[in-house]
Amino acid sequence: MHRPLHAAGYYLNPVMHYCPTFKADFEVKEGMYECLKRMVGNRDETIKIDAQLEEFKSKVGMFGSE
Known part of the structure; x- marks a missing residue:
């Protein structure tokens, strides 16, 4: 994950995210949040998105449906 957008893509890809071998290490999380900061910028919106993440x-709500 050499770019924030690649890290976000890896993190948000359900095929990869729900795989038993998925690892969201520091580099992935840092890239995900850097991408989020660039795209949103608004702190309140970022907090809402963080809750949705x-x-x-946790596969809660619609995220757990097929």
Whole structure:
């Protein structure tokens, strides 16, 4: 993951994210949040997105549907 956008793509790809061997190490998380900061910029919106990322990670709600 040499670019923030690559890290975000890796993190948000359900095929990779829900694979048992998925690892969101520091480099991936840092890239994900750097990409988020560039795209959103607004702190309140970033907080909302961060909460949604937790739902995505935990497969809660619509994120758990096929």
